[in-house]
Amino acid sequence: MINLDYSEHPVLDVRFVNDDLFELVLDRNGLEFAPGDCAAIYTTDEKSRPYSIASGSSEDDLRFVIRRMAGGEVSPWLAARKPGDSIRITPPFGWFRPGQGIGEAPFVFIATGTGIAPFLSYINTFDRPPEACLYGVRREADAIGLPQLAESCPTTLAVSREHTEHLHGRVTALLDRLPLDERTHYYGCGLESMVNEVSGWLLERGIAPRRIHREVFFHG
Numbered sequence: 660m661i662n663l664d665y666s667e668h669p670v671l672d673v674r675f676v677n678d679d680l681f682e683l684v685l686d687r688n689g690l691e692f693a694p695g696d697c698a699a700i701y702t703t704d705e706k707s708r709p710y711s712i713a714s715g716s717s718e719d720d721l722r723f724v725i726r727r728m729a730g731g732e733v734s735p736w737l738a739a740r741k742p743g744d745s746i747r748i749t750p751p752f753g754w755f756r757p758g759q760g761i762g763e764a765p766f767v768f769i770a771t772g773t774g775i776a777p778f779l780s781y782i783n784t785f786d787r788p789p790e791a792c793l794y795g796v797r798r799e800a801d802a803i804g805l806p807q808l809a810e811s812c813p814t815t816l817a818v819s820r821e822h823t824e825h826l827h828g829r830v831t832a833l834l835d836r837l838p839l840d841e842r843t844h845y846y847g848c849g850l851e852s853m854v855n856e857v858s859g860w861l862l863e864r865g866i867a868p869r870r871i872h873r874e875v876f877f878h879g
């Protein structure tokens with residue numbers, strides 16, 4: 660086994676948002692991280708997957724928002740944890756740094772599904788808000804942290820698999836609402852197809868590649 664400085668974190672809660680989505684709440688146990696960081700979470704039989712931290716870097720809790728994938732090796736195991744269990748994770752890692760290291764430049768967030776996690780971590784850590792947040796989910800009940808996001812910045816939700824008061828369709832249908840200017844930084848996180856489509860759309864409109872920041876959770 661690679662010798663990493665793993666840490667153990669007691670489970671404080673597993674909060675189901677709906678049948679598929681849950682928040683895994685761990686004792687932070689002094690872990691240091693920057694918004695955008697992931698940690699690989701281990702099962703007791705040494706399976707691991709990376710998950711993006713959703714809590715703020717000064718909060719006592721360490722939170723993740725996780726989709727339980729049917730037949731998956733790790734996410735169903737995590738969904739079955741109980742308060743008092745202990746979970747082993749790697750030191751936080753990552754290069755996706757929403758809103759950070761860009762001085763006073765404006766920035767926007769674009770997420771699908773659990774790809775909202777690093778943006779929630781940003782909002783839970785920093786006061787300077789993004790110019791806008793576009794958030795795509797399958798069902799309205801999958802939208803995590805919506806009131807908090809809406810309080811922080813103009814937030815638009817796209818719901819693809821049911822008709823609601825929000826836009827019906829994919830989040831990429833909302834791209835015309837993005838502020839387009841050469842100073843803005845664009846952060847896309849979630850499904851690979853969305854991240855690619857957003858990147859291509861921005862590049863076609865002359866946005867410099869260094870202002871387009873990408874984090875892919877799921878391929879397809």
Ligand SMILES: Cc1cc2nc3c(=O)[nH]c(=O)nc-3n(C[C@H](O)[C@H](O)[C@H](O)COP(=O)(O)OP(=O)(O)OC[C@H]3O[C@@H](n4cnc5c(N)ncnc54)[C@H](O)[C@@H]3O)c2cc1C
Binds near residue numbers: 708710727879
């Ligand atoms: C950098 C990074 C950060 C991540 N952060 C998060 C996070 O914050 N929250 C989160 O929920 N996940 C996150 N993921 C995804 C996570 O790491 C796992 O891939 C996911 O939880 C599935 O793992 P599993 O072991 O349960 O399923 P697996 O055993 O890996 O796969 C289960 C089944 O699901 C299928 N599958 C895979 N992708 C999809 C898809 N998009 N749609 C339908 N079926 C699919 C597989 O083909 C397989 O049949 C992140 C991934 C990366 C790379």
